[in-house]
Amino acid sequence: MDIEVKLFGQIAPELPRSQEISVPDNINMSDVARILGLNPDLIGLMTINGKQCEDEEPVTDSSRLCFFPYLSGG
Amino acid sequence: MKLLRVDMNQLQVSHEPVPPAYERLGGRGLIAKLLLEEIPPACDALGKYNKLIFAPGLLGGFGVPTASRLSVGGKSPLTGGVKEANAGGTAGDALGRIDIKAIVVEGIPTQPGLYILHVMEDGAELVEAPELSNLGTYATSERLQEKFGKGATVISIGQAGEMMLKAACVAVTGSGEQRSNMAARGGLGAVMGSKHLKAVVIDKPGRMTRRLADDDLFKSANHAFMEKLVNDPKLGPQGTQHLYGTASIVAAVNEIGSLPTRNFSSGNFEDEAHLRGEKLRETTLARGGKAGTRCMPGCVIACRNQYVDQTGKPIVGTLQYETIALMGSNLGLGSLDDVARLNYMCNDFGVDTIDTGAALGVAIEAGLAEFGDFGGILSLMQQVGDGTPLGRIIGSGAATTGQVFGIRRVPVCLGQAMPGYDPRSLKGNGVTYATSPQGADHTAGNAFGARKEVNPLGQTGQKELSLKLQIIAAMLDSTGLCLFARPPIIANPQLMVDMVNGIYGWGWTVEDYNQFNRQVLRDEIKFNRQSGITAQDYRIPEYMREEALAPHNAVFDVADSDLDTIFADL
Numbered sequence: 199m200d201i202e203v204k205l206f207g208q209i210a211p212e213l214p215r216s217q218e219i220s221v222p223d224n225i226n227m228s229d230v231a232r233i234l235g236l237n238p239d240l241i242g243l244m245t246i247n248g249k250q251c252e253d254e255e256p257v258t259d260s261s262r263l264c265f266f267p268y269l270s271g272g
Numbered sequence: 273m274k275l276l277r278v279d280m281n282q283l284q285v286s287h288e289p290v291p292p293a294y295e296r297l298g299g300r301g302l303i304a305k306l307l308l309e310e311i312p313p314a315c316d317a318l319g320k321y322n323k324l325i326f327a328p329g330l331l332g333g334f335g336v337p338t339a340s341r342l343s344v345g346g347k348s349p350l351t352g353g354v355k356e357a358n359a360g361g362t363a364g365d366a367l368g369r370i371d372i373k374a375i376v377v378e379g380i381p382t383q384p385g386l387y388i389l390h391v392m393e394d395g396a397e398l399v400e401a402p403e404l405s406n407l408g409t410y411a412t413s414e415r416l417q418e419k420f421g422k423g424a425t426v427i428s429i430g431q432a433g434e435m436m437l438k439a440a441c442v443a444v445t446g447s448g449e450q451r452s453n454m455a456a457r458g459g460l461g462a463v464m465g466s467k468h469l470k471a472v473v474i475d476k477p478g479r480m481t482r483r484l485a486d487d488d489l490f491k492s493a494n495h496a497f498m499e500k501l502v503n504d505p506k507l508g509p510q511g512t513q514h515l516y517g518t519a520s521i522v523a524a525v526n527e528i529g530s531l532p533t534r535n536f537s538s539g540n541f542e543d544e545a546h547l548r549g550e551k552l553r554e555t556t557l558a559r560g561g562k563a564g565t566r567c568m569p570g571c572v573i574a575c576r577n578q579y580v581d582q583t584g585k586p587i588v589g590t591l592q593y594e595t596i597a598l599m600g601s602n603l604g605l606g607s608l609d610d611v612a613r614l615n616y617m618c619n620d621f622g623v624d625t626i627d628t629g630a631a632l633g634v635a636i637e638a639g640l641a642e643f644g645d646f647g648g649i650l651s652l653m654q655q656v657g658d659g660t661p662l663g664r665i666i667g668s669g670a671a672t673t674g675q676v677f678g679i680r681r682v683p684v685c686l687g688q689a690m691p692g693y694d695p696r697s698l699k700g701n702g703v704t705y706a707t708s709p710q711g712a713d714h715t716a717g718n719a720f721g722a723r724k725e726v727n728p729l730g731q732t733g734q735k736e737l738s739l740k741l742q743i744i745a746a747m748l749d750s751t752g753l754c755l756f757a758r759p760p761i762i763a764n765p766q767l768m769v770d771m772v773n774g775i776y777g778w779g780w781t782v783e784d785y786n787q788f789n790r791q792v793l794r795d796e797i798k799f800n801r802q803s804g805i806t807a808q809d810y811r812i813p814e815y816m817r818e819e820a821l822a823p824h825n826a827v828f829d830v831a832d833s834d835l836d837t838i839f840a841d842l
Contacts, residue, residue: 206523207512207550240505242512243721245527248823250728266524268506270513270756271593271693271720 199259228253242268281379299329300749303345304795313802317349329752333368340365344455360567361444361453408620423476430622433461437667490774500760516549518593535633543606597692598629604643630670630689638677686711703738709796717741746792
């Protein structure tokens with residue numbers, strides 16, 4: 199399936215900030231992070247289609263995934 | 273330690289030993305207790321019975337990294353209840369070093385006049401300063417530092433405070449370019465103006481001479497705390513706050529659909545990419561500005577910036593998330609340059625960017641300008657400083673502006689404007705806005721970024737999350753600690769207990785610390801109740817329960833019964 203992935207802040211600066219990629223079916227957020235080679239220790243917040251989620255969240259076709267660093271409102 | 277009492281009626285100052293009831297309090301906790309003990313809760317916030325308090329937290333002046341914030345407090349003319357607003361800068365450190373637990377400004381002069389309070393290491397005096405009348409905070413602090421020395425700290429109000437506008441704030445100077453650290457919320461600048469006090473000048477203190485109860489305990493805990501901050505990838509020199517500042521959250525808040533847009537009518541802003549922390553850093557560095565500067569002595573997070581124009585000329589000492597949200601997306605402006613210009617004016621006139629940004633959004637909805645029309649918005653903003661009737665309305669905040677122009681969509685709780693998180697898509701913050709004795713205030717308990725606890729769009733667990741965060745916020749605001757430095761203390765409260773015991777020798781346990789934090793809220797709730805604030809005042813505006821917010825079509829649907837019982841087991 200095809201998904202859109204966006205990366206923010208200091209997460210994997212060597213990768214494009216926004217890209218469309220093809221991934222296998224039946225995977226979750228942490229699988230996508232692994233496929234992209236993201237350092238899980240730097241991921242502070244994740245969303246799928248604008249909804250906050252956790253590692254185990256299933257990824258569906260045509261989803262928009264965002265990986266943010268640790269953030270604190272101020 | 274001592275209290276510095278300033279009697280504006282008799283124009284006298286005096287030092288007194290700290291009364292026993294206040295001895296083990298600092299910052300926000302001291303303010304709540306002092307208001308309960310010393311002022312009639314139902315008094316006029318701009319009248320002679322209200323008191324204005326400046327108090328460092330318990331750690332202020334001892335060189336603990338990121339722990340020198342200054343709390344400013346009194347009864348709020350905006351909410352009608354207790355108010356504490358805190359600011360970075362050098363004031364908290366300076367007062368702590370000279371052994372002052374609080375400055376308490378009382379009464380009102382019987383004759384017209386404008387004064388400054390000059391605080392020296394060995395005394396204080398009130399000085400008439402008519403020449404400062406109607407000056408902005410930048411000119412005021414510059415003139416006073418020319419007179420009293422570049423190292424002096426200046427706490428001042430601008431035109432808005434002198435006019436007693438309800439969104440008026442109090443500005444505190446910091447080191448270097450960080451001239452505007454704002455105790456922004458709740459109209460405390462108006463309280464200062466009501467007392468004819470234009471500024472407080474604190475001489476640069478000498479070396480710390482205060483004795484610690486247990487040197488070794490303090491040093492060891494302080495060192496451990498600093499190590500945790502520096503070595504934490506979230507907080508240290510590689511951390512998001514240091515690299516991108518508070519603006520680092522723009523994209524994430526937009527992505528979760530909570531970014532206030534066009535008077536809180538949407539949670540997404542189409543131009544948010546131009547307002548992001550990444551854009552702020554890139555622009556700032558490309559133009560010769562500064563990123564990663566600090567507002568307080570010894571801060572190891574350094575989240576500030578100096579935003580400059582296209583020629584490299586400084587505009588504001590720091591451009592922050594809340595200002596970007598309320599004066600950017602909330603006004604339909606997708607340019608950091610535009611936001612910075614409005615930010616400068618707010619700083620100079622001395623008004624809260626949150627309440628003023630919200631008021632401008634309401635004014636635009638009333639047809640006084642158009643969303644995205646910088647020229648029109650600039651003209652409205654200029655009127656605040658000029659003191660025109662319309663400017664005074666906007667400078668009195670969103671609630672007043674909505675009332676005057678008959679607008680129903682007014683994003684306030686307890687009369688105070690909501691900060692940069694629409695509560696329909698971040699319901700934990702909605703619970704905090706509705707229930708905090710401080711009114712709508714993200715720093716009273718910010719649920720943004722909380723993970724594995726609650727779904728920001730759901731109803732379950734919001735009350736419990738908000739309560740937990742409100743108790744932590746009470747601790748931060750009473751010790752002088754910046755909220756960005758909270759992770760090590762939350763992970764290990766014994767660090768805070770050891771620092772406090774090392775300084776004061778109180779023999780605190782973690783349970784004492786827990787009760788100390790909770791007591792702050794208990795005192796504030798009691799004060800508000802005695803002020804006449806009822807459960808019906810602790811509410812999210814009705815339209816936010818009825819009008820769905822894009823993109824998630826969310827309404828605020830946490831039950832009133834949850835709001836009413838949040839403090840049941842406090």
